[in-house]
Amino acid sequence: MSRSRLGFALVVGPLVALAGCGDEEVRRGDEGCSVLEQTGCASGLACEEVEDGEPACFTPLVVRGRVLDAGTAAGVAGAHVIARDANSAAVSRVAVSGPDGGYALQVAAKRDREGRPVVASVTLRADAAGYQSFPRAPRVALPLDLATATGKPLAIESVATEILLLELEDVAGLGTVSGTVAARAPGGTLVTAGGATGVADFDGAFTVFNVPAGSHEVRGYAEGLRLASARVAVDAGRVTSGVVLSSLGEARAAVSGKVSIVDAPGGSETSVILVPVETFDASAKRGEAPRGLRVGGVRGGFVIEGVPDGTYKVLAAFENDGLVRDPDTSIGGTAIVEITVADADVSLSESFKVTEALAVIRPGAERMDEVQGTPEFVWADDSSEGRYEIQVFDAYGNLVWEDPNLPSVSGNAEVKVTYGGPPLEPGMIYQFRATSMSKGQNATPLSQTEDLRGVFLYR
Template structure:
C-alpha cells in the first residue's frame, strides 16, 4: 500500500505539459529555462536534444532489522550516482514514511522513453551504516524500466525492490554531523572526515556540491574532498561535540592534479579468455584490509582490455594517499593473494600535484568460481543478490586447479563482520552447509572462498562482489 500511495503522489506532484515541448524541439541542456515548466532537456538517440517528461526514482529507506513496512527511516539522505560514483542529481531526504523521490537524467528513444541508463543509490542516516558499505554493494538501477505515470501530470517513474534501501542499525557510531558545500563539485566529490585516532566517516557531494556526513563522534577532525581534476584544501574541525551539526565548506586550492600510472600482470590459473578489468583508486583511509575494498572518488578509474593492454593511466588525481585495486568487480579476476612478490595491496602517494610514489606492476589472477547458483536453495534474486529461504543454505564452488591444500570459507554479515569460519576444508570438498550463528531474517551476507596449495599458501579466492545472499524465511502459514 505504501508504494501505491507513493506512486500516486508522484503522479500528481509535478506540473508539466505532457511528454514534449513543441516550442523548443532542440533544447539546450545547460539552460534551465529551455523547456516548459515540468519538462527537462534530454538527449534523444539519433536526434539531439528534446524537452521531455522527467525520470524520477522513488523508493523507501527503512531499518533492515524491522523490515520495509515496520521500519521507515525519516531524514535519510539519498544521492543518485552513475556507475563511476559521480552524482547525477541532487540529494533527496526521506519523509516520515521513509519515502524519497530523486530526479535523474536519462537518454531517450524516438518516443522520449528512457533507454539504457543505469544509476546506483547511496543512502545515509543517523544511527545507521552507510549503504553501500561493508559487503553491501549497490546494484545498478536500470532506467529503461521506468513506467510512464499519467494523471494530471506525467513522469517516468522507476520503482522496484532495488530502489527500496534497507539500512543496518549501528550502535555507538557517533551523534554529530558535518555538512557543507564542495566548490566545483559539479562531477561530485567523495568527502572524507578523519579523526586523529584514525576513525573515518564519509559522505558524498551531490550535483549541487552539497554534502552531509552522518554519525560523527565527538573530537577533532580533518575534512578532505576528493574528485577528479580538483584539489581541495584540508579543512580542520576542532572540538566537534555530541549532537552538533558543524558546517564545513571546502575550498579549492590552486594546484593541478596528477596522473597515476602503473601496470598489472595477469598470472596464475583459471584466467578468463580475455583481459577485461578495471583499476580504481580508493582513498587509503577508507580501505578495509579484511574486505580488500574502500571508497573511490568519482572518476578515478581506468579500464583495461586486450586492446588497451596491461598499463593503466588515471588522470586528474588530487593530492592524497590511495590504495590501488584491480579486478574489483565480476570480471573473473581477483588481486593475486598468494603473498609472493607483487601481490600486496598497492599504495600510491600524490603530493603537490605529483605522483611521488609509483604503484609499479602488481598481479591479478583467475578467481575461484562459484557453482551455479552457488547458494542453495535459492528463491530468486534482487539484482545480483541471491535470495534464500533456508536458515542453513548450502554453499558450492567449482574445483580450482592448484587448490591441493583445500579451501577456507568465511561468511560475513552486511557490515563486513565474519559470522562463520569453519576449519579448512579438504581439496575434494566443493560444498558445505552453513553451520554458524542463526541468520537474521532480511539480512544480507556474503560467503568468500579461498583456495590453498600443498604448502598452505593462498592461491586464489572468490570475487569481491559475488557470493552475496539475503535470507528471507518463508512466510508463516
C-alpha cells in the same frame, strides 16, 4: 563531457511540441536552457541533453522507491538518496525520504528526438543517521536503465529502488557534517570525515552522517578536482553545517602501473580503482572509489588520470569480472599497494598479479540472495588445491566464522560447506569468502572467490 554538462547556456529554437511526447513534454526556448544550472525551462520542466541535438526542456523522469530498515522492514525517514552514473558522477540532486521511507528522485536523463530516455545505467546511493551507507562493499547497487521508465510523467519503481539500510552497531557519540563542494562540476564528489562518507549532488551540497564526535579533517575526492580540506569540530547529536571545500584548481596527477593476468582464461580483462585510505577496511580489504578514479578494460598497462592529492590503496580486480588479486603474498605483485599523490604523477614499480577466481555457485552468485536456516556455501572446485579455507563476514566487516582446514575434493565440480559458526542475526547481510590452498606443509593461497560475490541476507 558535453558543453551543457559544464554549464553553458545553449539556445535552441522556438517553442515546439516534441513528436510522440504529448502536451506535457515540450522543448522550449528563446532563452535556451542549461543542463548543469537547470535554467531556461518553464516551471515543472527540466533541461536535459538531447541525442544528436541541443539541450531542451522535458517533464522530468522520476525514480520512486522506499528506504527500509533491513532488520525490521520499517521505513527510514530522513534518508538522503542520490543517483549516480557508471563513473559515480551525480545525475540528480538529493531526495529526502518521508516518514514511511518513501522518496521521489528527479534524475537527469538524456533524450532522443522524440523525448524518450535513451539507454543509460544509473545506481542509487542512500545515507541516513544511524545507518550504514548504501552501497558499501560487499553490497552493490543494482543498475537502473533509464530507458525502461514508463507512465506519464515518466517514472521507474522496482526492486532496485527499494533500499535496505543496516542499523549501525553503536550510534552513541555520532554527529553530522554538511556543506558544499565549491568547484566546477562537483556532483559525485566523495566527501570523507572521521571515516564516514557522503557524496555531493549536482550543486555540490553534501551531508556526511555518523561522524564520530571530535576534531576531523573533511576531504573531497573526485577525478579532476583538487579541493582544500576543512578542519571541523563535531558534537554528538548535532549538525556541523556550512563546511566549504573550495577549489584549488584542476587535479592533473596520473597514477600508472601494470596488471599481469596469470592462470586465467585467455582474453580476460579487469579494472583498477583508487580507494582513499580513510575508507579502507583492512580486515575485509575493501573501500570506496571516488568519482572517476577507476579504469576498466585493463589487460596490461593502465593509467588513472586527474587524481586529487591524497593517500590511496590501489585495488585491482575488485569488481566482478571472474578475476581476483592473486592471494599468494609470498610472491611479488600480490600485496595491496598504498600510494600518496601530491600534485605529481605516481608510477607503480611492480605489476599487480591477477588470477582466475573461484566461481561462487550459491548463495550470492549474481546478486544478494535471501537465506534461511543453516546456510550451505557452494563454490567451484580448484583442481590443484590441497585444502580450502572459508571465512564469513558480516556487513560491517567483522569476521563471524572461519574454518581454515577444509579438505580438498576430488572428482567433484563443486565444493559444499555447511555453516558452523554462532547463530546468524536475522536482517543482517553477510558474505562468505573461500580460498584454495596449495598442497604440502608450507601451503600458500592459490585463488579466492571474488570480492563482491557470496553476499546474502539472512532471514
